[in-house]
Amino acid sequence: MGTVDLPSDRSWARGHWRITGWLLAAVWLFFLNIPLLTALHQAEVWRRAVGASTLVGFGVLYVWVFEWSRSCRQAHRPIPRRRAWSFLAALLGLGLAGIPGTEGDWLTTLVFVAAAAVFLLPTREGLVVVVLAALAPPVSAALVPAWKSEGTVVFAVVLASFAMFGVTRLAQRNTELQAAQQEIHRLAVAEERARTARDLHDILGHSLTVVAVKAELAGRLLELDPARAAVEIADVERLARQALADVRGTVGAYRGVALVTELAGARSALAAAGIVAQVPEAAPPLPVERDELFGWAVREGVTNVVRHSGARRCEIRVEPTAVEVRDDGRGPAGESDPAGHGLVGLRERARRLDATVSVGRRPDGRGFVLRVAVPDGDPA
Incomplete structure (x- = not known):
């Protein structure tokens, strides 16, 4: 052309x-x-x-x-x-x-x-x-x-x-x-900048949180269990390379998020933080856009649990129309940073599918829950 x-x-x-x-x-x-x-x-x-x-x-x-x-x-x-x-x-x-x-x-x-x-x-x-x-x-x-x-x-x-x-x-x-x-051109540029900033925040916020947790764990294990520390350092290197690839993917507009991948990453991140994890081994078949939205929800929820909640247990539930990230910590899970960019970005993505995002204390009062749900019968 x-x-x-x-x-x-x-x-x-x-x-x-x-x-x-x-x-x-x-x-x-x-x-x-x-x-x-x-x-x-x-x-x-x-x-x-x-x-x-x-x-x-x-x-x-x-x-x-x-x-x-x-x-x-x-x-x-x-x-x-x-x-x-x-x-x-x-x-x-x-x-x-x-x-x-x-x-x-x-x-x-x-x-x-x-x-x-x-x-x-x-x-x-x-x-x-x-x-x-x-x-x-x-x-x-x-x-x-x-x-x-x-x-x-x-x-x-x-x-x-x-x-x-x-x-x-x-x-x-x-x-x-x-x-x-x-x-219109100015707004399109501003929207694209906001989207890029949101994606970079969501990617690096999760990856760097896990890197920090694993690096801290490796430091504690360095004298007690050098072999385990080496494994954690290797994970840190892998996560850093993955974060770099994700950033490049965001700039090139070809990066995607999959629910199965995020569930596996959540299992690893929670284990490194010493949090007992209850994570599904597999995810139900979902439409592409819903699968990506639920993947972002798991990433944001686990990042908040590891970074802010002080929880000892975390449970992730996946249904065809909803995904939940529950913990028994002090929360709140929605405040990923002072500006709340993570939750704002998740709500923006959910809005495209008419989905709802709710963050709050669990009904039993023992911890917090992040829930993303799409309307019943939504073909997306």
Whole structure:
């Protein structure tokens, strides 16, 4: 499968949309040809200069304002209202300043003022500007008889405003979609980090606890029974290598947990800690996801018993729909560390199968019990 250069693709996309944005704003300037022709046909040179220069300045400012507002939305920055009104006033001022050269055709610039109000201002304020721009041609014709009221200008104001409203809403939705995609990506990364931290905690918490217990036992046996101490040291080496393999497996996302394996590990860990263990020799056939969940439950429960409970006996019960780790210690079995990561991780795994995790004192008051149960009839 070929590789994709994502940064280059993003750079190309940004450049593509930047050019598209400039073109989208500039293409509308074609409608300034009417006042521009009027200015260029003026008899006096100064009128031609005033009309042409103000229209050029008007077009440049309009395109720049459009691109500026679009970049603000893409960067998720609000458009300052005072600056928006300043830009609109500047556009209107340039349109009015060109009257000596454009005469009544300056009204065409109101089409752009209305469109700019739509993408710069909130909806209600923009609507007010659009209405005023649409009323300006007939009012101007009534006040200045030389300026004919052209219905085409009113229609152009309304049409351009509606078109810009659609473009603005589309840009806003695209911006919201990009923000949502970025948030989804951030949450996915955070979830993956949390999963990795949880798995590493569960793996190393159990393995290092057993390693510490066996190392302590080997130290006590070193003078009394060197052969037994050597066996325990060999187990420590094996467990350390297994923990390393599990960590590598977690990083590579191919590590799995099996109930049978965890039962065997529990038997060894409890024996090394001097705890009388009652562990099933075999496990009932279970679906893969449930078998893995029960394996995690045994690992977490035995780790807590060895590390915290001070128990002398531990019993593990496995049923098709539940697994229990019971001890006669002082507990509590759920506090594997101050943050409770082990139990939190176990509950997260159980939630995927709609299973329940309960930790508390045994009904007879003699010790604690960790129980994980799936609903009856759960096919998982």
